[in-house]
Amino acid sequence: MAEGEKLIPINIEDEMKSAYIDYSMSVIVSRALPDVRDGLKPVHRRVLYGMYELGVRASSAHKKSARIVGEVLGKYHPHGDTSVYDTMVRMAQEWSLRYMLVDGQGNFGSVDGDSPAAMRYTEARMRKISEDMLADIEKDTVDHTFNFDDTLQEPTVLPTRVPGLLINGASGIAVGMATNMPPHNLSEVVDGTIAYIDNNDIEIDELMTHIKAPDFPTGGIIYGYDGVREAFKTGRGRIVMRGKASFEEVNGRECIIVTEIPYQVNKADMIKKTADLVNDKKIDGISSIRDESDRKGMRIVYVLKRDAIPNIVLNLLYKYTALQSSFSVNNIALVKGRPQLLNVKEMIHHFVEHRHDVVVRRTKYELRKAEERAHILEGLIIASDNIDEVIALIRSSANAEEAREKLIERFKLSEIQAKAIVEMRLRQLTGLEQDKLRAEYEELMKTIEDLKDILAKKERRMDIIKEELIEVQEKYGDERRSQIEYAGGDLSIEDMIPDEKVVITISHAGYIKRTSLNEYKKQNRGGVGQKGSTTRNEDFLEHLFVGTNHQYMLFFTQKGKCFWMRVYEIPEGSKTSKGRAIQNLINISQDDKVKAFICTQDLKDEEYINSHYVIMATKKGQVKKTSLEQYSRPRTNGINAITIKDEDELLEAKLTDGKSQVMLAVKSGKAIRFEEEKTRPMGRGASGVRGIRLADEKDEVIGMVAVNDMESNILVVSENGYGKRSKLEDYRITNRGGKGVKTISVTDKTGNLVAIKNVTDLDDLMIINKSGIAIRLSVEDLRVMGRATQGVRLINLKGKDSIAAVAKVMHDEDDLENAENADEIAEANIDTEDAGDGTNIDKKTEE
16 A cells, blocks of 8 residues: 555445446436436437537538537547447437438438448438527527536537427436337427417316327327327326238239338338248238338238238237337436426426526527627717717827727716727718617617516517427428327227218129218119219129218128128228228138128117117028127127028018017018017027018018108019009008018019118118119109009119119208209218118117
8 A cells, every 4th residue: 555545444335325326317317318308318419519519500511420420429428439320320210200300311221220321421410400409509598517528518408499308209228217208299299388388277188189199200000099198197108009001902912011110110120020920820811021112111011811811910910010019108307307207298398497498598698688789889879979079089099098098088988888989990980870870779779678578578488489389380390190099998999080971882792892972973763873883794783781980880691690890990982993802801701691781889888789689581581589789799700690591591680679560571572561579589599480481482582671660661672673662551460470462563574572671751762783873862752652563663774784782861851952953962861770782770870
């Protein structure tokens, strides 16, 4: 031990504690956590300030990245050059930051995780939004502190006009704590901040009407809203993100196309891991994966096997791959140098407080500068008023010092004023310049008054903050990139989908689509109709249904199985498109076919499902009634709805409230009417009881009607376009199982019976024939006739064409009055009791 030194024994435990606490505080405060005011960590702030000091603005030329990194390293950030370069690179990547702060030129990496080029090859400059983060920094708006070697000053925070923390988020791992904040949409954040300024007591729920959810740079879908709500209210929450996927047919093969992936997911890794899962048989149904992304955008193609069902494969991708991932929000930021968990309102509050502080300091600085200039101008004006005396006085002085003292003594000026007069230029003696001095002085006095007013009134300062925010919004605001799917929360996806009326068509070959009802126009009776759908060769439209987007759909197949779907999940198509194969939407076997569907309300409403029944009819005349409750738990592979006997098939299914009357009609022209109560409810596995006796082996049931309104008429349509409307009472009530009574005179001219409907004057008929022509006509044009007549011609058929499907919709009388001619579109309301061939919608569904 050297002379004069001594050992001080220290407890190692205490030393470790204090050293570790010092280290952890250093990491927390000056490395890993962002400041709540500008949303930046020290390294980001130093990069931006370094670029500002270098003069690499948005309007100047790009500078070598190495030059900028050297500046930041040498002056402010004494760490490794990679930490500074990596920070700058991230600030220039469009998939990393929602609003990029650096404009990079060269290879700055890719969403596949490729590393950027070395800093000697790339160039960078600030973006305009970064300039707004540094705006007014020279006006003493923020505190500065010494850099690492006490030779330079650097800002402790930026005077940002942009709410950086909310719009770009942040992530960092400190010691004992971490932060993970999602980015948000600037337009929404500005709206929310202005709403907070207008009302400081605003509830978070109200703020959420402005700031709806995070908005990720890579787009995608935010799946479920509960996590978002929790994160906004508490500062912690789990947000589920999904890639944006759609189905396409490429070269005759069904494909899943992914155009956007979740935030912070490495595309190449995701594709590789998916391929591994496919090879390990964890995911079935994918035959190959292609990455077709280019400079125009992302496109990942999953080519499916021929028998795969796209929806099921997509759900497997969501379940097992990064196509669905979660973002765990943990809003920890530094508030006055201390880490704090913040909800969305607190983050806005701290930003507004910071902006207020900046506006006050900027105004004080501008006021000080204005007063200093005004003081000098007062002296110059005195001098110009006494210019001859001032010149004589200066000429008689031996030096500038003496001249200054004489001026101060003679005109009672201050040191600064006297100095300004001595240094005055000769050209300022002209008359014009003297007028300018007075004008500038008057203008300055107004400015000083205005600045003092700003300092005196908080409302004015808040108005300035709002104006500057709106300016930022106009400059940088854009549309949301991430869609929100309100699934699984109190709000549901329905809130995002208009509950409009739609026509659902199913072709003979099993293609389905939904089209807005307004696309179909109304024509007079006997018209030839208009093109209703483009179908494949030898295909024709067989079923036409009417429903609303929010209803649930139960599909019943001819083999007696039931499948479950929402109407809005049916792919939308124009009136002329062919639609999508049902086989690709529901897991139906190749040799089965959808024959009927039911639209119902919420299948989770116990009172509703227990008070409603499904009545089914088969081609051979069997009927069966089952409680709707039995169909409220769907399975992907469908559930058994009825046991179908040999050579029979399910024809229709209707929803009833248990008190209706049932009518069955057969091809040979007879119909039966009996009380629904005559059929007792059975389980899903039963095969039913006899509803009507058939005339012979070739005869079959063509339709079933469940009647609630005893005033309604019965309309029957034959295959050659004849139809007839008669009163319900013409058909007497009998027991089920009889032969029925005559409903239409079946002749070669009329053809066999194809449809039976119950109608009123408020209904419109939709008729589609096998060649795809659709016509819409009003039921009130048809007079009520006797039961045994052959009816009138409803639609002119060309050649060997015949009717494929008949449905009905209720028209709005007001719209009909406004319509100038029969070709105008009539807005239609759904007839909720019966909506088409093989379709039933209960009256309760509209209530």
